Amino acid sequence: MAVGYKAVIWNGFKQKYVIALWAIIITFIASFVVVTGLTQPEGESFHPVQLVLRAFGFAAFNLLTFILVIGPMARLTPRFKPLLYNRRHMGVSAFLLMTVHVGLVLMWYHGFSETNPFISLLTNNPQYHRIDGFPFESLGLAAFLILFVMAATSHDFWLANLGAPFWKALHMGVYLAYGALVAHILLGLVQNERSDLFGAWVLASAFVVATLHLITGFKEFTADRRSGFKPQSLDAEKGWVKVGAFTEIPDDRAVIVPGEGRERIAVFRYDGQVSAISNACKHQNGPLGEGRIVNGCVVCPWHGYEYTPRNGRAPAPFTERIKTYRTAIQAGEVYVNIQALPAGTDVEPARYEEASS
Numbered sequence: 369m370a371v372g373y374k375a376v377i378w379n380g381f382k383q384k385y386v387i388a389l390w391a392i393i394i395t396f397i398a399s400f401v402v403v404t405g406l407t408q409p410e411g412e413s414f415h416p417v418q419l420v421l422r423a424f425g426f427a428a429f430n431l432l433t434f435i436l437v438i439g440p441m442a443r444l445t446p447r448f449k450p451l452l453y454n455r456r457h458m459g460v461s462a463f464l465l466m467t468v469h470v471g472l473v474l475m476w477y478h479g480f481s482e483t484n485p486f487i488s489l490l491t492n493n494p495q496y497h498r499i500d501g502f503p504f505e506s507l508g509l510a511a512f513l514i515l516f517v518m519a520a521t522s523h524d525f526w527l528a529n530l531g532a533p534f535w536k537a538l539h540m541g542v543y544l545a546y547g548a549l550v551a552h553i554l555l556g557l558v559q560n561e562r563s564d565l566f567g568a569w570v571l572a573s574a575f576v577v578a579t580l581h582l583i584t585g586f587k588e589f590t591a592d593r594r595s596g597f598k599p600q601s602l603d604a605e606k607g608w609v610k611v612g613a614f615t616e617i618p619d620d621r622a623v624i625v626p627g628e629g630r631e632r633i634a635v636f637r638y639d640g641q642v643s644a645i646s647n648a649c650k651h652q653n654g655p656l657g658e659g660r661i662v663n664g665c666v667v668c669p670w671h672g673y674e675y676t677p678r679n680g681r682a683p684a685p686f687t688e689r690i691k692t693y694r695t696a697i698q699a700g701e702v703y704v705n706i707q708a709l710p711a712g713t714d715v716e717p718a719r720y721e722e723a724s725s
Contacts, residue, residue, distance in 0.1 A: 390461070393465070396423075397420075400419075401419045404419055405419055417475075418476065420472065421469055421472035425465075425466070429549055429573075430573070431461060431465065432542075433546075433573045433574075434458070435455060435459055436542070437577060438455055439452075440580035440583065440584040442658075443655075443658065453671055453672065459542075460519055462515070463516070463519040470508070470509070473489075473508075489509060490503075490509070492505075493505075500558055504553075507548045508552040511549045511552065515542070518538070518541060532650060532651065535652070536653050546577070550570055550571075550573075553566070554567060608696070611625055611701075611704055612702060613700055613701055614637065614642065619637055619638065620637070620661040621660050622637070622658075624647055624655070624657035625704060627693075627706040628706050628707065631646065632657070633645070633646065633647060633657075633706065634646070634647040634655075634656045636661060640719060641717035641719045642697065642717060644704045645666065645675060645680045646690040646711075649670065649675075650689070651670070654673070655668075664676065665677075665683060674686075678714060692709045692713045693705055694709070694715055695715070
């Protein structure tokens with residue numbers, strides 16, 4: 369977290385992370401150029417500029433595919449969670465790769481006429497009614513513009529001023545950009561590529577991304593169904609739902625139950641007691657219930673934001689606050705009232721020892 373808005377804090381870990389990331393990117397680009405250049409059929413060849421622009425474009429697509437895989441994989445296995453902390457670095461890197469790709473395309477194919485390169489790209493081929501002649505470049509440009517907006521608003525300044533819900537909705541445009549890139553590459557291959565290898569790779573990548581998101585979505589849906597949405601009578605009040613046995617909640621971790629509307633509630637067990645807070649981190653709506661309690665604070669698994677479980681407040685000097693919920697324990701069973709309290713409201717934890725005595 370940061371009290372103010374600062375540039376990236378280049379600690380040792382981030383430096384090694386970015387060096388490793390770009391070492392992989394440069395190796396991929398160099399390998400793509402060499403292998404593609406050496407495997408062209410006899411009598412056919414690409415100009416070095418064409419090889420490089422293709423390499424940058426394909427590197428951007430593969431990196432974006434990996435970025436979209438990180439989220440669902442982190443929900444399926446904790447081994448991917450460390451990648452969430454610096455996923456933004458990958459996103460900016462993918463945008464830079466695409467910027468080089470777009471720049472080379474504009475320079476090589478549209479930079480030698482009096483017409484503005486962008487206008488030339490959009491008007492050079494008007495055959496939108498044909499699959500085999502579709503102006504696929506326009507789809508690539510659309511994807512680039514979406515990613516430009518995302519890269520321009522990636523800093524926490526925009527997150528704080530736009531608000532997490534709007535900022536998150538804006539950055540969900542990555543899926544629209546990814547779909548446009550898939551169509552851009554496939555339509556380009558239909559017109560310019562004889563080999564089916566690249567097409568198969570792109571389709572397989574899109575299939576993996578879609579399948580993983582469907583799996584995690586189904587997992588959340590079934591978890592919501594299991595949690596019941598069945599109100600229990602508790603102290604003659606409404607809104608209470610049964611979470612489950614206290615002993616079934618992992619120590620210093622949480623179970624996630626559905627709240628009102630689209631809300632989700634993270635019910636944490638710690639120090640022989642339970643507290644409930646909103647599952648959405650104030651930073652980027654990260655799933656707090658998938659994190660754990662460290663040194664008395666819930667730590668978001670995405671970027672490390674921290675909250676005290678009994679009041680949903682970030683430790684000083686930070687000021688983030690999230691909604692809290694009342695909890696109770698009866699006969700060893702945990703209950704939570706799904707009616708949210710104002711963000712930062714202090715709620716006495718329900719204690720297992722007292723409930724069992």
